[in-house]
Amino acid sequence: MSRQADPESKNSHSAGKGREVARGWLLFALYTVGAFVLLYGLTQQVVTPFTRGIALLTKGVLTLSGIPTQVAGTVVTTPLFSVAIQNNCNAIYETALFIAAVLSYPATWRERAWGALLGFVALYLLNLIRVLSLIYVGSHFRQYFDVSHVYIWQSLFIIFALSLWIFWAGKLVQSARS
Amino acid sequence: MFRALAARLLPFVLRFSLTFLLLFALWPVVSPYYARAMAVTGQALLKTLALMPPEGHLEVRENRVWVFRPVRRSDGTQATAGVNVLDEGTYFNLVILLALVAATPTLDWKGKGTASGLGLAILGLLHLSDLYVKLRWTAIFPDLRSSGVIPEAASPLVLKTYEWLYAFYSVIGFGLFPILVWIGVVSLTAHLRTLSTGGSPSRDLL
Numbered sequence: 001m002s003r004q005a006d007p008e009s010k011n012s013h014s015a016g017k018g019r020e021v022a023r024g025w026l027l028f029a030l031y032t033v034g035a036f037v038l039l040y041g042l043t044q045q046v047v048t049p050f051t052r053g054i055a056l057l058t059k060g061v062l063t064l065s066g067i068p069t070q071v072a073g074t075v076v077t078t079p080l081f082s083v084a085i086q087n088n089c090n091a092i093y094e095t096a097l098f099i100a101a102v103l104s105y106p107a108t109w110r111e112r113a114w115g116a117l118l119g120f121v122a123l124y125l126l127n128l129i130r131v132l133s134l135i136y137v138g139s140h141f142r143q144y145f146d147v148s149h150v151y152i153w154q155s156l157f158i159i160f161a162l163s164l165w166i167f168w169a170g171k172l173v174q175s176a177r178s
Numbered sequence: 179m180f181r182a183l184a185a186r187l188l189p190f191v192l193r194f195s196l197t198f199l200l201l202f203a204l205w206p207v208v209s210p211y212y213a214r215a216m217a218v219t220g221q222a223l224l225k226t227l228a229l230m231p232p233e234g235h236l237e238v239r240e241n242r243v244w245v246f247r248p249v250r251r252s253d254g255t256q257a258t259a260g261v262n263v264l265d266e267g268t269y270f271n272l273v274i275l276l277a278l279v280a281a282t283p284t285l286d287w288k289g290k291g292t293a294s295g296l297g298l299a300i301l302g303l304l305h306l307s308d309l310y311v312k313l314r315w316t317a318i319f320p321d322l323r324s325s326g327v328i329p330e331a332a333s334p335l336v337l338k339t340y341e342w343l344y345a346f347y348s349v350i351g352f353g354l355f356p357i358l359v360w361i362g363v364v365s366l367t368a369h370l371r372t373l374s375t376g377g378s379p380s381r382d383l384l
Contacts, residue, residue, distance in 0.1 A: 021361065021365040022365075024361075025358065025361050025362060025365070028358070028361075029354075029358060032350065032354055033346075036345075036346055036349070036350050037342075040342065040345050040346075040349075087349070088348060088349035093349050093350050093353075094353060096350075097350065097353055097354060097357075101357075150266075150267040150270070151202065151205075151267075151270055154267075154270075154352060154353070155198060155270075155273070155274055157353070158274055158353045158356070158357070159191065159194055159195075159198075159274075161353075162278075162357060163187060163190075163191055166183050166184050166187055166190075167184060167187060169184065170183060170184015170185065170187070171184050
């Protein structure tokens, strides 16, 4: 009897897959909680300075574009709109979520390091685009600011991070192995 | 594990985007019903488990769930305070979950239906737990004194626990929960399918 036709073999293969997913799922949840505890515990030391950095970078980009911009702490002010970048709107927790997913996937540490770096850079840039676009929406289409901020961008961030992770797990890790 | 999904990443993202847009368009119709369901279920559950004061109740206003409960003011008088404990921005992640399930290439329509039902039930429970954490934290929040309200008594450990839980739900729950639930229900549905049909296991769960 061939291996493919053996029902016991199929069931044990399926159970093995199930265990692999369950293990990854549990690790992802644990790493996310761990990352949250670390970041929330270091809000003043890490998260707030990180957010200030984004505010300053936003100011730099806007100033280069010819828009006079002021920054006070994490508040970015242009002649038409002012936005406060909150500690949960700086992509640091989304990046932590991404890195937790990378760490929970069976890969070499080198692959994980590349994955984490890829996620950090991509999500940082996407967040910069988010902040700039929200300032634009707030300046010119203020009635759509909440919709853009709460619904569109939050969802876009999640699907982007998830797709990036799937790409890393499915393409980069697999191709490196093959 | 995710090889099947990675091979079909672009169709997955496109299907997700289309479903998301469709559900987003339907959101104004669906949202009030979901808020009402959360308020009714939450009230029944919290009363049954004796987790809400007898005089308190949950109510929906503008698609948000509010708790109305008696509070003691600093001047010794009693009043009723209303606090928002679940807003649209929090439970909107059910749209993300449904769009993820709909875009999953390894599930047929029946499987997607099962996974969506399971997923909505689990995410609903997570929303209720979010509601409860906010309900407790806003009752014991020490800064209530600055607005003339005496917070409910709580030990430093309880205060710290609810502060961290509140932050966890607020900053990371929105993104984390739909992804966790999605992976869980899709894997479970695919696994149950394989066991019930006795057929060959799928090459990949996702």
